[in-house]
Amino acid sequence: MSENGEEKLLAMARHIAKTLGHNNNVMADDILQIFSNFDGRFSKENLSEKVAVLDTDPRACAALDHCLKALDRRISHYVSSDHPIWADSADAEAFLEAVDDLIASVAEWNHLNADKSIATCLARAEDMLQHAMFRLEDEFRSLMERGGESFDLTQPYNNGSTENLPFDSEEEEEDINGGEEEDLIPVATPVTDYDIVIDALPSATINDLHEIAKRMVAGNFGKECSHVYSSCRREFLEESLSRLGLQKLSIEDVQKMPWQDIEDEIERWIKASNVALKILFPSERRLCDRVFFGFSSAADFSFMEVCRGSAVQLLNFADAVAIGSRSPDRLFRILDVFETLRDLIPEFEVLFCDQYSVSLRNEALTIWKRLGEAIRGIFMELENLIRRDPAKAGVPGGGLHPITRYVMNYLRAACRSQQTLEQVFEDYGHPLKEFPKIDDRRHSSSSLSVQMDWIMELLESNLEAKSRIYKDPALCYVFLINNCKYIVQKAEDSELGALLGDDWIKKHTAKIRQYHMQYQRSSWNKVFGFLKLENSGSMPPNAVAKSMKEKLKSFNMAFDDLCRVQSSWFIFDKQLKEEIRNSIEKLLVPAYRKFIGRFQSLVEVGKNTDKYVKYETEDIEVKLNDLFQGSSGSTGSRKRS
Template sequence: MSENGEEKLLAVARHIAKTLGHNNNNMADDILQIFSNFDGRFSKENLSEKVAAVEVTDRDPRAFAALDHCLKNLDRRISHYVSSDHPIWADSADAAAFLDAVDDLVASVAEWNHLTGDKSIATCLARAEDMLQHAMFRLEDEFRSLMERGGESFDLTPPYRNSDSVNLPFDSEEEDEEIDGGGEEDLIPVAMPVTDYEIVIDALPSATINDLHEIAKRMVAGGFGKECSHVYSSCRREFLEESLSRLGLQKLSIEDVHKMQWQDIEDEIERWIKGFNVALKILFPSERRLCDRVFFGFSSAADFSFMEVCRGSTVQLLNFADAVAIGSRSPERLFKILDVFETLRDLISEFELLFCDQYSVSLRNEAITIWKRLGEAIRGIFMELENLIRRDPAKAGVPGGGLHPITRYVMNYLRAACRSRQTLEQVFEDYGHPLKDYPKMDDRMHSSSSLSVQMDWIMELLESNLEAKSKIYKDPALCYVFLMNNCRYIVQKAEDSELGTLLGDDWIKKHTAKIRQYQMQYQRSSWNKVFGFLKVENNGSMQQNGVAKSMKEKLKSFNMMFDDLCRVQSTWFIFDEQLKEEIRISIEKLLLPAYANFIARFQNVAEVGKHADKYVKYGTEDIEAKLNDLFQGSSGSTGSRKQS
């Protein structure tokens, strides 16, 4: 029979007993005896006390006697258990009898409580309240004892080490650390790493949960609901905190985190991500389930107890995320902060579902605030990246016109960052600057995402920085080699990646065309004068000796300039073999035919004739060989060879 059904049955029995009491006393005694044989709770003594309490009124002389008689009877039934040195719940019969007595005491106090006009009655009620308080204290002790003993049956102690009985997952890395420590700490149990979060921990046996529920029901009815919640939460809170500790999570204040080295924070973030997932998917739902079972029928007490159990651990987890969010905005921290942001984002709905009651409003608000703060931190890191590019000194050139470290750093950084494109899109939609804050952005940007605008703007800053750096080279040709190298690297890193997708095909085409433009400017500033020495004047009026002299001078100048260019440009560096080959081929296509034609004409000049070899230093194969030695780089430009 359900609890409500039993209460209704008792109420009907008391009503029958009251009615019989007004009529035939002998008949009433007979029927009460039948009730008593059916169930001890329907005994003549118990029902008569209830009837007496109903019949008397305020200032009725029978009231005090009836109440006093009732309390003396209850005191005999309760005091035995309250003063007992042995656990009441060690015997189910004792537990049931004690709960029955407490039920009767609570009911008596409620029924007599309105009769307060008489001092004698008030004194009795004070005595009843004192009796009730002692009963509640004993229930509280029994409640605590049951929780502790129940927890021991599921305790993660050495006999359960790595056994199937250990439902709580812990990080396996802890095991080796503890084994090395020696002593009793070696016995701290460690289960295998978690791969499936679809589990629930039954932290207490089902029978214990039922007993706890029965006690909680009496304590709430007796006005001791908060005390019950506090006992419950103190026991479960310790279990939860120990669980997080065994997952490797330390209790760190925000100040503690800010004093740590970044490498240590990175390691802590890895543990935090695992711990936060276990907490939100296993530990907290299991605690919610346990609270709901222990405090079934008392939703407010269940909500309050759950909040009290989880608040400390939740604050610990959120405080760490907050410390990460408000820490340094150094660009190197982006990727771990993205991990924390994504973890909180992916679990925020579960967080809000778990902490949905009135007592957890502040925790919900704090979680959402910290999540937003992490987004702002990510945006702040990109602002710091912008500042880093701006601050990189223009005077810091690279020997041989090779790749500049800022180019490699920024492009590899953005390429890696864009692997989290979906998250960054979300962040920049929520926390990015309005388009008007990006100067010199073309109309195309106004139809692009905030992240696309951000990437385009960083590219703009990088290119401006590189153009300023190129001006430190005194040789214009070397300036264009530097720009070719860096622009080629930028395009290569953008192509076939999320970064290129964000920048768009038009951006790729535009910068590919820029490389060709730099190549033409390099050739024009470096080789056009060499080509000029190979031009032959078709002036029929010029005397043969004048032609020969002119061609000898041109050939001499060509040899000198060609030697000088090859010597200097062999120390220059072009990192991309394909680009290097394209440049050589473009020079060869212009130089070799012009040189071959010039030499042929030179050899045909009568004055030169058979003495031509005296003036011709290079054959066409020699020219090709010299061109193949271009852009090999010198020892001073070896750093530019690092292309990754």
Template sequence: MAENGDEKLIAVARHIAKTLGRTETMTDDILQIFSTFDGRFSRENLSSENNQRGVGVGVGDGDPRAGYGVLDLTLKTLDRQISQYVSTDQPIWSNLNDSSEFLDAIDELLATIRDWEPISIENKPIASFLDRADDLLQQAMFRLEDEFRLLIEKSSESFDLNRLNRSDSVGDNNNNFSSDSEDEDSFNEDRIPVAQPVSDYDIVIDALPSGVIADLHEIAKRMVLAGFEKECAHVYSSCRRDFLEESISRLGLQRLSIDEVQKMPWSELEDEIERWMKGANVALKILFPSERRICDRIFFGLSAAADLSFMEVCRGSTIQLLNFADAVAIGSRSPERLFKVLDVYETLRDLMPEFEAVFNDQYCVVLRNEAATIWKRLGEAIRGIFMELENLIRRDPAKAAVPGGGLHPITRYVMNYLRAACGSRSTLEQVFEDNGSDYRTTDGMNDRPLSSTSSLSVQITWIMELLESNLEAKSKMYRDAALSTVFLMNNGRYIVQKVKDSELASLLGEDWLRKHLGKVRQCHVNYQRSSWSKVLAVLKLDSSSLTPNTAPRVLKDKVKIFTQYFDEICRSQSTWVVPDEQLRMELRISVAGNLSPAYRNFLGRFQTVPELARNSDKYVRYSVEDIEARVNELFKGNGASAGGRK
């Protein structure tokens, strides 16, 4: 019995020494003091007993009450040590020794719980002691949580913010958050450090000093080990979230709901899109990666906590950015919105690698997937805008033919629209190819599917067909067949010219260009035929019908009819319009080239009749030069009056 009592006494002494000792050296010193009171506490005996039996205090076949006493004493000691820090009004991390001793006490408490927890399962007294330990641990964690928050907030307040508003704040040694003592007088305590719009994205923001990050890391390790991972992530994210959201706000981005975006006037929305594009790039290329870096350093070796914290910090700002893009995607399909929707689409597309790299953990997968979904939705919006352009062409009324057979507004609008759109050709190709077989375009007249796997070239070709069909219908509203051909020629020439000097040429192809150039030439021929053929017919002379007796009368009648026809044509066609200068010149040359020789031959024959030659001024109103001058006044659309010799 005595031997058994000695063993327990030695074990208790050793545990007390271990509990009180902060280091192995301190423990050895305490054991040395014990040995001066009783030889049984010599280092040799304690070491021997420990090697033979292990720690095992309170465990085994002997009386467990000694173990209870040791545990009780340990908890009381730790309670006293931890409580003095938990109850203090001063920040613990304001003193290096205090913070170190507080963490050591927490480590000892965690070790005690870990050592005794297996025994507590079937030992109610031990379980009650561990309940006390858990309560003490919880108090310690609450204080650690407060210290964690104070460290972040205090460090954030120490940064000088004035440099962020200066033009040279970008790219300053890859650090936008440094402190200049010369600016201290202008520091505004209500502001927090934020990132400003930049063009150089090769920047990393160290918003917390490395020493603070090291302290935060030590706290985070204890909180995660104690099972307070979510609490640690929450306090971290609540502090950093404010920083990030204020940074986004300082970039000019408003926190708008989808409904507010959709109700916004288009001019305001255009400006908001510009700000969104800049803000999204700064967020994904600077702010979010910097937050990821801070999380990974603070929670080094604690990947789950790092991922959870990062997600909670960035979720609100990311959703804000994505909601705006989504509002644009599901908004109006008005054709004029195409170019801004393309801007949003391209911005989000170009940022997808950043989404993949930054949001690459289990907690952020929802954000990453949502970004990809909204990007695809923007592609759907772009395709929808092209469908609305088709509807706009179909709805344009045929009765709206322009006076003078000039260029129709629908032609100008569609061609300039398509030319501008093709400035983003590669993006549009991606949009239509990505859609695969979901996009189908139908011929409104024949209900004929154009393509089941739409590409940009097929889409553009179909829009051109719709435009031509619309113009054909409009041309039929002109009563004058010649004016109808001038209308088609004007619009056809404009279409061909717009195609030739743009990306449309390669999209539509050489065959398309040759075909439509041929159509314009045919219109030219049709104009000559329908407008001037009867005039030229009058000037034709049949020698068999021109006898000395009949020649004077026939020639007088012909010159009179010619003058009448010519005046009518010039009077009506003086109001016609050919806006393309080269086409106008070609038409005049063509008309004069056919008319002048025929009229000159006619006048030559006219002068061979003596009766007519003596009184030619009485019968002949126009000279060849007058005819050419009148022809050169055609197609100006100014309604010029008839002229010439009397």
């Protein structure tokens, strides 16, 4: 007969017994005897107990007492035993059956506890149930501990695939053998393949735990069961994170650490976070669902109890990084933390979505946004750094300024994380109205490109202020040539140039040509002026020759002085340096050759012409080749990256 059919038959028999209980004739006794002969469960005593209960007969207390004594005999033996009940499957089955009967009896009699005698019996039953639950709790804990100890770390477990677990058994054994008393706790080592689920307990043990959990939940000891479960599994998680190299650090601890130590800790945090969110936490979720199958609330509560501490540890570290210093040199590591947490948000949303752990998901989202705000704050600090960089003594030789090298290399490196920065500045960037110097045509660009354009504006303004330190206008333009050329070079061969756009590159390339023209005009036009041939048709030859002698003397002095001074100046780009030299040579050498030819035609050969003609045209070219070599004081400007 099916279990459902048996329950219906018993219910009908009890109904008949109840009806007959109101009838004192001999027929009632005869019918009850027939039931008893058919099946012992229909005995007169058992059915009479039900009748007594239903009628609140005085015999009810005696019947309940009789029932409890029978259950006590079945249960007390196991409760007081010094040996693990689950060491023998038959004992475990018998004990669970007795507990089931006790739970059912308490539930069935509980509605009559208004009767004082019944209430006294039920108090005994509750006490008995409590002791049974305590023993189940001990057995539950023992099974979890023994299950972990007997778990073979070298055997392959999988989630439908043949992936091995991320364990290193030899390493674990060495660690454990170092302390003879230490319990064996299997932990995960860093992996790159996260398509793994860990069965941290043998399947048979999980089934036994489920059977115990089912009784403890039914006996209103579900939270106690969850606490025992979580205390054991929490140790596994904490030890796993520790073996992955992650320290238990408070936010205050992180803020007191040197940045170099924090950088090392970030590297470990990234690995630990990926393993935790992609392997450890999902495996714990799966284990909770199996142990507490059918009791979703208990499963959710247990999972939260197991994972909350480790999740908070991971989130607290990220939060400490987010609220720390906004120094520009921290950008790249904070980007790593931001990207890691961003990529793990889907895992947080799947794992921590129930009523008990949803706060962890919300906290992860909050800290992720806080990291985005920190990145935006770092760029604001970079802006302030550029503004505050003092315009003191100029760079020797008009070479590259350190602020130019720093900012351009910084932005190039930052733009390697362009997609992340685009996301950050779309969410946290300043409104465009806060960038008054940016051209209107840039308003249709992304927030990140506008941000980069704005930083370029600040840098150029800072360099223009620095250029005014030089007393020599020509050197001022050499300084601007060098720094503008460096800016364009660093931008056009990187993601930064793509953000700034082709028009920006063309505009600043034209600026370099403009600075070149201004340099030449401010220093060499005077020299060219000495070689200008005047209209001398009305002047006698001697007067013309005399005038040209004076011009040659002035030219020689000015040319010598310019070459002496500008040989110590520095232009870092070889091609640009040659272009500037050639542009001077193309104007100077023909003019000089023509001037000397005219001069020699007016003065007799050998008549003190060498006194005035100091250079041959080849000598002019040699002197020009010495320009922009840089003195010892400007050699530092030659080193660029």
